[in-house]
Amino acid sequence: MRRIDQDHTRFRDIVRGRIKQDLRKYVTSGEMVGKQGKRYVSIPLPQIQLPRFRYGSNKKSGVGQGEGEPGQPMDGEAQPGQAGEEEGKHVLEVDVSLEELARILGEELELPNIQPKGKRTLRTLAGKFTGIARSGPQSLRHFKRTFKEALKRQIASGTYDPEDPRVIPIRDDLRFRSLARREQPQASAAIVYMMDVSGSMGREQKEIVRMEAFWIDTWLRHQYRNLEVNYIVHDAAAHVVDQHTFFHLRESGGTKISSAYELCLKLIDEKYPASEWNVYPFHFSDGDNWSSRDTERCVELLRDSILPGVNQFCYGQVKSAYGSGQFKKDLDQAFRSDERVVTSDILDREGILPSIKAFLGKGR
């Protein structure tokens, strides 16, 4: 182990500790959501830098070099900087992998690991001898690679003589064939997000859904190597949309929740047979439905068709100024004894964490 690894690990530990400590803040502020890369999130951590007596921001003048008349703005997005050492002005951002973020979330909310259904758990298979290693039995020595390494070394150190091209491998040059392990695909999961985009769901409500979806994604991705995400929006009718539309669309009009459930069912039937997939439908709305008849239809759909094919059905009710919140009551009543249906109330941003805990705390 190199010396820096120790310090680096220590630094990562401190970062982890800070994020964990401030998890609530990060969840509610939503600043991570926009900074998401494919595998990493950039998290601003200004508080980790050691404080010092230093000059403040009214040091807004300095010396520059170049063309221009007094009064003219300097070209481009000028960084105010000065000769000499400039320190600690930028905010420190640390990259944290989504994997690690999920672990932090899991530890903080004490989320249980999910036991995937079906037999398809992780299997590691011994593959072919396609790898190269620096140690191994002589019988597996890779002659060509060993020769190449020796040649490289001799040329680099100047002991290679083209007149007398003798190449003698030393121990460092030896290369061996090795087993490359291959992982067989394991359990797969699918999320179906459904959101009510009727007139009563405002910007803030959608923002809450967006933040909650980010954390749910992060956790489920951590649990399943292979995760597919689908988005459905509905008012009186339902549509499958892409992620961007899902969070930014603003429809208006009535609300017919059953339309979404029907579409969701169709999607599951077509793409995600229960024998191979762990399916997680999430539905977010403000709790208003068109009619009680439609609510009955929803309950029917859930009980008879959707629930048998999914791991868990989650309903999050985001409080809005117009929603009556009746739908959650109806669901609770209908599925009081059914563990597969989880509902939660999200009053405001503070409600996101408890809601995530309710949804994912069952380990299903």
Next chain:
Amino acid sequence: MGNLTPELAQMRDEVRALARGYGLDFYEVLFELVDYDELNMVAAYGGFPTRYPHWRFGMEYEQLSKSYTYGLSKIYELVINNDPCYAYLMRSNSMTEQKLVMAHVYGHCDFFKNNLWFAKTPRKMMDMMANHATRIRAYMDRHGTERVENFIDTVHSLDNLIDPHAPFIKREGRPRREEEAPAQSPVFKIAAKDYMDRYINPPAYLERQRQSIREEQEQERRHPARPLRDVLKFLLDHAPLQLWEQDVLSMLREEAYYFAPQAMTKIMNEGWAVFWHSQLMTRHLLEASEVVNYADTHSGTLATSPGQINPYKMGVELFRDIEDRWNRGCFGPEYDKCEDADEKRRWNRNLGLGREKVFQVRRIYNDVSFIDEFVTAEFAEAQRLYVYGYNPATGRYEIVDRDWRKVKEQLLTALTNFGQPIVYVVDANHKNRGELYLVHDWGGVDLEFDAALKTLEHVQKMWKRPVHLETREGGKGRLLSYDGQETSVKEITPSKDAMQVVGPAAPKE
């Protein structure tokens, strides 16, 4: 020594011989060939292979690796002030770049050895750093990693509170005893006849004298007797610290003093190295096929961007200007008196003193005196230097002035005390309650209060009693305090102590 390939070793010998030929004088330089990851690691440790364990180095390493991976930055050279000097070469650099780096490094090493500000730096720093690491590791084993690490955090947040001139000041040894102190100066009276005494030595005058003697005695009794800039030293001597804490503090203080001259001579040091690498490369080392590659690298080093001074550019241009001026004799009263710009431009006394002068400059100046002495109207004009400022109306940074005096003033302000605020210990027994009173030497630029309050918490951790920092905000007195429980900011009229250090408050606008 080192692990250079035969080709590079040969190149090093050539560069070294050339550098010596020009009169550069350096300790032996050991070059080490490393890959980018090793270089990032060494750079994270400030150039030393062994430092004490601390997460800050890990953070530095991560930032360097990240910015290298994204192609935002690449470390070209890394050289350690030590005898022998250590320097690192990146394995993936082209031969042209390696040559350039070597020539550049010899410039730095000459500067380290000969510049006066480095005269007191320990030259066996490599070993010293390793020893510090061993001792701190031992303390961590004995007292717990976390505890020692927390204390190191505390020291780090204060390690800019040093006095870069301190290594040059000879201190009196032990405190004077009363009988050794010069006899109390009695009240001074002009000899006069009795009947005139009342007029020649009026009572009010005598009273004034007695007053000032009393004040002097008062001052002597205070602790510290005079405001001290080396806050770390004061804490080391007087804060109630455990023995291991004292040792850690004194080690980190030594390291801070080791690095201080580098911050004080950034422009000169880089300028000197560029001066020599361009000299050696263009006159001797470059082959025709390498010119484009060299020009690309070299101009990258000297690139300027608006709103920023590139120390490499600034330094080398100044050195070249000095050499040129002293070659032509453009200095002295005769030249200064001349008011004809044309004549000044054509001025040539064929003195040929340039080379001698730049060597002298590299010996006795630091960035502040270098800029102060050698930035002239002509230089500022030729380099298109300007002062910029923030215009709240447009929300943009604008060019404010091209007057060379203003440019110089602005540069000097930024460079004073290597760009760090100056803080004095003024009273260690404030309100006669053992509270520590610090004064910030406010020169027109406010401190960042959030950071300052957090830093005060660290001061308090060491001092254990409440601590105060007097500073100003837009010229008006402010007292920042931390008593171990909570921080506070109060408006005050600048105290007498602060006036002594800073001067009277700015007049109201």
